[in-house]
Amino acid sequence: MLTTILDQDRLRDKVSLTLRVSYFSSIFSFVFGLLCIFLLDIMEVVPYIFIGFGVLNLLNTLAYKYHKNLTLTYNVISISGLISSIIITLFTGGINSSFIFVLAVVVFAGYTSTRNYGKIYLYISILLIILIYVQGISEYSLTQNVVPADSQNLFSFLSILFSVYLLGGVLGKNLLRAHHNLYKTKHELEQQIKEKETLLKEVHHRVKNNLQTVSSLLSLQARSISDERMRTLIKSSQNRVISMAMVHEMLYMREDISKIEYSSYVQELGEYLVKSVKGATDNVSLRIDIPDIQLGIDTAIPLGLLINETITNALKYGIKDEEEGEIHITLRKVAHEEYVLMIGDNGVGYPENINMKNSKSLGLKLIHNLARQLKGSISRDTSKKGTNYILKFREVGENVQSVI
Structure with missing residues (x-):
């Protein structure tokens, strides 16, 4: 029972965490995309990837209300986030781009969902980082840095802020809240179970006492009967009652009352x-x-x-x-x-x-x-x-x- 309730609370917290991260990611992507255009003077690829990811992420979050498939919602967020991060990284300096740290956010988000998803996104991210590095040192680079030279420091600053805030301010904060809620629920359920076990022990104790009372009554009845056959029958019934009373006595004396x-x-x-x-x-x-x-x-x-x-x-x-x-x-x-x-x-x-x-x-x-x-x-x-x-x-x- 405790495991079932905790699993339900864990699922509820996981849904809440995933949706919060999704909403925040969409908002930050919109804002970052607009900053790229109006503040950093980046007009190619990057701002449109930010805005496109924000739109897709928002639609994916709203779609969850209809299909209720958390795994699908989470994987769409993670895969679209991974692809968007790789494209932005490639067009903002490759292995030297500060935006590459967003890949760590995707991996961390994977581990908040399940251990298996975390491992999958970790290995994929490591492989992609290696490919970005190889592409960067190659003579035939497929991409170029579209960030103007006078905006590169500010872009790096905003990228690091974006990564740190998503990792600590959004994922970390909500994960800590979910953990606190789960611990609180577990503590409350344990208290309720202890109270119920105490009451159940009291029930077993009372049942044992009642059965012993029945046994005593049968014993008194047997003494007042002169017919040996009837006394034997009553004695047999008394023994049956005692055999049941012993079970209840042993149950309330044990820690495990089951x-x-x-x-x-x-x-x-x-x-x-x-x-x-x-x-x-x-x-x-x-x-x-x-x-x-x-x-x-x-x-x-x-x-x-x-x-x-x-x-x-x-x-x-x-x-x-x-x-x-x-x-x-x-x-x-x-x-x-x-x-x-x-x-x-x-x-x-x-x-x-x-x-x-x-x-x-x-x-x-x-x-x-x-x-x-x-x-x-x-x-x-x-x-x-x-x-x-x-x-x-x-x-x-x-x-x-x-x-x-």
């Missing part, structure tokens, strides 16, 4: 579930192999719920009673926004003919529905002992719709 470190989340969730289902027994070990992978909230929550269901099923049905067992969770990034999760246990497992369609287990149905929500596919790995799944999924974007 993603969470998934390894620490899975470790914390796994340890909580083992204590919740098995109590204080230390017979179940967790083997978690997750590298430095960060996931957004739209992926982290459904994946966390899927892991919650898988571990819960393993603890309740796979690794029974006080038996020793192991739960393994491996997560790998295989391509851009594509992941593979291998999760399972070494317990007793369940028959291969049981699947989501014929099973009455809510946990099994949730596992398959959550896999769909993650835009992935899940399959059983029957080559290992116990119940093991291989989930292939993608990073989920915003505004994903739940399929649970």
Whole structure:
């Protein structure tokens, strides 16, 4: 978002800078052309090039209001300026003409547009200066100096003033203003983003607190129920709420509130579930192999719920009673926004003919529905002992719709 707004401001400043330079260049060209005729007594070529460039430049600037193509407008200004400068330089002393410094203005203007244009006009200007020099030392010069001898010093003086004012007074001043505006906009946007991040952290904090309140209410409800089956169902719902609360807790505790470190989340969730289902027994070990992978909230929550269901099923049905067992969770990034999760246990497992369609287990149905929500596919790995799944999924974007 910040990059997009800054790009828009940069484009707006670039348009403003290009149009200002164009208007000033047209005015100065008209004035210089008139000075050549009425003050410097230059009647050949030079004043007409100045006036012609001024007219063309003004028309080009006005045309921008209709076609809105800044690149076209800029290149017409630069190319016509380059050609006009070369012709004036050739007819006012060649390599000894003070007007040759205007070529530096064209190059500088190129760099204010883009780095590539600046390089192009730099190399072209260097080549043209070499050609002007070669033409000047040649015995067969194609041009002659049309500036009268008594006007040459004044022409040099005005040429240098023209170059310096365009370079510093017009280009430099407007470039500095554009830079200041861009810096000011960037600073204001950064402040707004910090404020929004603070508010978003507060939202995550409140969501976490609300989910913990729901979890506490479920826990109180479970204590007042004597039916063991109902208590188990409520406990399962409580664990699902806790798995979501953990995501929000980790988000508001991080500097980057868009993603969470998934390894620490899975470790914390796994340890909580083992204590919740098995109590204080230390017979179940967790083997978690997750590298430095960060996931957004739209992926982290459904994946966390899927892991919650898988571990819960393993603890309740796979690794029974006080038996020793192991739960393994491996997560790998295989391509851009594509992941593979291998999760399972070494317990007793369940028959291969049981699947989501014929099973009455809510946990099994949730596992398959959550896999769909993650835009992935899940399959059983029957080559290992116990119940093991291989989930292939993608990073989920915003505004994903739940399929649970």
